[in-house]
Amino acid sequence: MINETDSIHERFIRRCFELASKAQGNVAPNPLVGCVIVDEHQKIVSEGYHQAYGGPHAEVNAIKHLPSDIELSQCTVYVSLEPCAHHGKTPPCAELLVASGAKKVVIANLDPHEKVAGKGIALLEAAGIEVISGVLEEEGAHLNRAFFTYHQKQRPYIVLKWAQSLDGYIDIRRVNNEKGVHWITTPECKQLTHSWRAELQAILIGTGTALIDDPSLTVRESAGRNPLRVLIDRSLKVDKNAKIFNSEANTLVYNTVKDGHEDHIEWVKLPFENLRQEMLDDLYERNVISLMIEGGAKTLQNFINANLWDETRLLEGPKYFGSAGVRVTPPQGVLKDHYFYGDNRVMIIHNS
Numbered sequence: 370m371i372n373e374t375d376s377i378h379e380r381f382i383r384r385c386f387e388l389a390s391k392a393q394g395n396v397a398p399n400p401l402v403g404c405v406i407v408d409e410h411q412k413i414v415s416e417g418y419h420q421a422y423g424g425p426h427a428e429v430n431a432i433k434h435l436p437s438d439i440e441l442s443q444c445t446v447y448v449s450l451e452p453c454a455h456h457g458k459t460p461p462c463a464e465l466l467v468a469s470g471a472k473k474v475v476i477a478n479l480d481p482h483e484k485v486a487g488k489g490i491a492l493l494e495a496a497g498i499e500v501i502s503g504v505l506e507e508e509g510a511h512l513n514r515a516f517f518t519y520h521q522k523q524r525p526y527i528v529l530k531w532a533q534s535l536d537g538y539i540d541i542r543r544v545n546n547e548k549g550v551h552w553i554t555t556p557e558c559k560q561l562t563h564s565w566r567a568e569l570q571a572i573l574i575g576t577g578t579a580l581i582d583d584p585s586l587t588v589r590e591s592a593g594r595n596p597l598r599v600l601i602d603r604s605l606k607v608d609k610n611a612k613i614f615n616s617e618a619n620t621l622v623y624n625t626v627k628d629g630h631e632d633h634i635e636w637v638k639l640p641f642e643n644l645r646q647e648m649l650d651d652l653y654e655r656n657v658i659s660l661m662i663e664g665g666a667k668t669l670q671n672f673i674n675a676n677l678w679d680e681t682r683l684l685e686g687p688k689y690f691g692s693a694g695v696r697v698t699p700p701q702g703v704l705k706d707h708y709f710y711g712d713n714r715v716m717i718i719h720n721s
Contacts, residue, residue, distance in 0.1 A: 385449035388418035404431040454488035477509035519658035532684040538694025553686035567593025575668040681718040
């Protein structure tokens with residue numbers, strides 16, 4: 370039997386999730402957070418969410434918009450993530466809740482950040498505030514899966530993405546240095562994949578994809594920010610006129626030749642002895658919490674074989690390539706979602 374109080378808490382925490390998700394792609398490396406303030410009659414009297422990195426947090430925005438004739442002490446504050454307890458770009462939200470007279474706070478998830486990690490709740494409880502936590506905890510962890518992975522595994526959340534034909538090929542076999550994209554999915558899929566790019570902080574390809582497909586790796590077909598473009602180019606074979614070096618976004622090049630910085634392009638010299646881990650360590654230090662691998666078969670398969678992935682977004686287009694194609698062996702995982710986008714099938718697989 371569902372407890373009525375639990376049901377009420379879940380309803381308002383879900384609203385926190387809805388608010389938080391509005392800032393997808395705008396707050397990293399911070400988490401997505403929503404806040405709802407509810408009066409004693411179970412009516413929402415104010416809402417807020419963290420809208421942009423460096424801007425006011427969800428609790429600040431919700432309290433700011435609380436009507437002047439309503440006391441916070443007569444309300445319940447719902448928030449999707451534990452209020453912060455440390456000074457960063459903004460003051461601690463836990464201290465704000467104490468100073469504003471909050472008496473009850475309901476939370477979905479504890480914050481895994483080492484500077485918070487229970488300290489926010491401890492501060493609230495020390496001030497005599499009633500705290501309920503763990504409401505829809507699994508849903509909240511999914512919403513902030515990139516943030517959680519970054520702090521728990523000390524690396525970005527890794528999304529593998531590729532398109533394949535109905536017979537399982539991601540490309541034809543190239544001969545005589547043939548270049549250009551052989552499209553598998555239908556044109557409307559560009560909007561979907563570009564919206565995915567806008568949600569994530571960085572996008573990675575290898576030398577082969579840069580030379581053959583010459584992608585821009587931007588969000589031309591969708592609203593949002595262009596991700597940081599990451600190129601693995603061991604010997605610096607990719608020409609400076611390639612689209613990945615245009616001025617539309619920043620580009621980071623991992624190589625064995627040089628370190629350097631020029632306008633929006635940075636070269637980072639790595640030994641390549643354990644490339645994937647070296648690269649992920651560097652991205653972690655740069656506060657990159659999410660990374661999409663959109664490379665060719667070799668790059669994708671290397672991450673799969675190393676079990677360095679968290680989510681796979683697989684698009685199946687309405688084409689057959691026949692026997693002359695290139696394959697990627699899909700990773701073993703849990704199929705979390707499966708739907709059609711126009712004539713294309715979309716499969717979302719999570720690492721179990």
